[in-house]
Amino acid sequence: MLKLERVLITQGNFSVHADMTIEPQKKYAVIGPSGAGKSSLLGALCGFVPMVEGRLTWHGRDITDDAPGVRPMTMLFQDNNLFPHLTILQNVGLGLRRDLRLTAKDKENVERALCRVGLTDMAQRMPGSLSGGQQSRAALARVLVQGCPLVLLDEPFAALGPALRNGMLDLVQQLVTETNASLIMVTHDPKDVARIADEVIFVAGGIAHAPQPAKALMENPPAELRSYLG
């Protein structure tokens, strides 16, 4: 499990406090007003945003200072999740080997992942020749081959249409279930919460509140959350 112990995240002149535990195989939604620090929270978990105070542990091991690439998690950003100059095979393959010396078995793995996300026979295509939805699927294929115990989504599907987005969310849900991973996703849409999340992390007023069961929280939101949901 991932533990945030009295963590303070500072970026520019705003900061977020967090103290919580992320359980294995659960799906968390991070919600809150714009600019409250949702992305910063995810960035801090991944190691892109410094934690000024407190510590982050993974199964008891302190990973506060670890480089992003060695943490037990993978993240999909709002954009630029694929290298446009590499083929889909290479992009996904980077999840397995950094030097891209893919063995036959690695390639088979990649093909299988691509197949799983519905991109059969797209391995040699360049990202630019794929639709937005297909690009998201390719990025998910890489998440799949990486097989990290934690998957973080910073609204990677925001640019997709509603139907496509729901499709992607369902696929994500299936994938994390298959790989026994935990999912932490930022969203603006209460319907996403209902669709996918077990628990909700509400970020507002400089605090990332500890996770609470989604259903109960959404049915009976506290005052602050209620004003956000409108």
Add this chain to the structure above:
Amino acid sequence: MALRPFAISTRTGVSAAALVALLILAALWAVLTRAEYGSGLGPAEWSAIHFTIVQATLSAGISTVMAIPVARALARRQFAGRGLLVTLLGAPFILPVIVAVLGLLAVFGRAGWLNMALAGLNLPTISIYGLHGVVLAHVFFNLPLATRLLLQAWQTLPAERFRLAGQLDLTPRAVFRAIEWPMLRQTLPGTAALIFVICLTSFAVALTLGGGPRATTIELAIYQAFRFDFDLSRAALLSLVQLVLAGSAAFLALWIIPNISIGGGQDRPHQRWDARGGVQRLVDSIAITIGALFLLMPLSAVIIRGLGGLLVTPASVWQSAVISIGVALCSVAVLLLLALPMAGWIATAKRGSVEAIGLFGIAASPLMIGTGWFILIHPVADPVLFALPVTALVNALMALPFALRILVPPLRDTVQVYGRLSQALSLQGWPFWRWVILPRLRPQIGFAMGLTGALSMGDLGVIALFSAQNHTTLPLQMYRLMGSYQIDAAAGAALILLALSLGIFWIFDKAGRAHAQA
């Protein structure tokens, strides 16, 4: 504990920069150790410093001002051959000086086309030697550079502004004041500063067109101190003056020099609704015609003379050509080894001022570096064996500042856009270069390689200090042919040199752009 925003290992970059500084300072040190107590700066040296600044100021001012109408005309006219003309505008900058001088003489020389025409009309003829000759040659080299930089800036203006201007039916003058002048005010100082710095270290132009002691640049004075008087202390002193003068000018200019983007000005011009009147049309046509004639006539002269000369070109010219190609390729390799790590360091460094180290290359005297290394190498080995490597190295150093200007901005963008993803995938070190930077920067790397190859191919400088019979580069061989009554053969060699310089640039540039992905 602040996490670094992104980590390209700075170690190689810092080492490369240190190596550059070491190569230059070791040479300076070597020259100083051999220098006897000198006479300091005499009147001749002060007059060289004065002349250097005057000619660089004039060259920068005239090139920039002349570039305005040409760039403006190119920015608002679409005509057949525009793309080709813009491409050719890139040519003079990478043209070997010695070839360009031959071309300029054919057009502006005493028996050149222009004076023939003037004499035919019973007008007084003009002379190409002296200050105006030096400035003329510098304008020839740098007007195209200025035009490209300005054209590039013109095309960054949002098309919507011209649409708005069209809707308001603004006059061309009003469009200029409202839209174009504010852009120019930002771009002109940097453009002029870049040309000023380039002209400060001018050597071969002053050597061939200076016309006497009146027109001596600092670099030429360094050459004279080394080659004629063997006055090492004066040479070292002048090298220091140049290092400080050109170095500080370059350092100050660093903040305003525009980035050199590849393929600038190749896009279609904006659609414009102003400047449709006959007068504007006429003004633009004149600007383009004069600009094109000024740049293309000397080039044509070299080609026309050279075609005849090819038949009498001796075999030694072809051997030199092979050597020159080898030297150019070595320069390109050295440049990549220095420029890429340095660019990586500069792009991720908090302060851009480290780019100034690259400017050493433009400020340090190649002849000083050459002589310094000659002194260092001589006790342990035959310097002639090192003539070609040292030449390749010095040529790479000269191209370094330009390469950094080309590489750093896209590298910075790449790190910004893909740094996070790369970090999340743990891509560092060589895999990061191999799979992210090199493919993303491929067009810029190709461009920088082409530029270096061409500059190196045409350089006549350091090799002259080390020259031995069998290790002659093509510019030196051409220079020798000129000096041995073999004018036709020299013209042939000039054509070969021209073809090689433009060719090596074209090949690298093309290879960089081929298969470039969005």
Add this chain to the structure above:
Amino acid sequence: MKYLTLAATTFLATSAYADTPELVVYTYDSFVAEWGPGPVIEKAFEETCACDLKFVGMGDGPALLARLKLEGARSDADIVLGLDTSLIAAAKATDLFASTDVSAEYNLPIAWNDESFVPYDWGYFAFVHETDLTPPHNFRELGDSDVKIIIQDPRSSTPGLGLLMWVKEAYGNEAPAIWNSLADNIVTVTKGWSEAYGLFLEGEADMVLSYTTSPAYHIIAEEDETKVAAPFDEGHYMQVEVVGKLANSDQSDLADAFMKFMVSDAAQSILPTTNWMYPAVMPKEGLPAAFDQSIEPGKALLIPNEAVPALRKEALAEWLSALSQ
């Protein structure tokens, strides 16, 4: 392993090579050019010496001397060929040259008795022009005319230095005035003779500083009789080109043999039609007919070698100040 093989091959190659001794001769560029005397001299000498003669071209005369100073006593050169009378004193001041006992029956307008240097060819400086020009008859007329000339930089070239001495010898204290009047005739000052002559052939000037023997080249090699040298009535300055042996030469005997060869008929008969100068020793077959058309100066001017360095300094300052204005 590959490196070992490479090293071994290189070593074997060098040692095989070392069986024939190598004589290194530093000279000026145009001497070693394939159309110059170098290749022919090399072939002819190697037939007699069972050695490998290696010419190394080093720019013009003063550059040759500068290079030698740069290398000092560690120089690989055995012989320096191509210094001239104006540079002899400066060359001796380096203490790098050995004395020699080579001498010959010289055909020079002056007596030769230098202990280190052996003359191999000589000539008179002169302004060369096209036949359709009516040339001035002296420097004063030249200065008053609007005839355009190209000269060489005295700091970098032996003809340039020769011209400096020519004016100084002919006009003494009036030399600065002469240079002032010449300033507006000078189209450009080039680094070496080659550039100047090239520019002249391109039509960049009416006259160029060269040699009285230059027209012979055009007559013989190009059958072109339109180039002539202008006789000046104050006389013409002489240049004697010399060859000398370095004291640190590791091929001393071979170097002596080469110096002897340079004044032998074999070398002397080559020089007129390759270096386009008068031979220091008259060849058995005499000079080519075209040389007869060369002008004969009324007076040969030459400043004694030892007096050159001091005069050079003074004359150079005058020249610089006249041409810097």
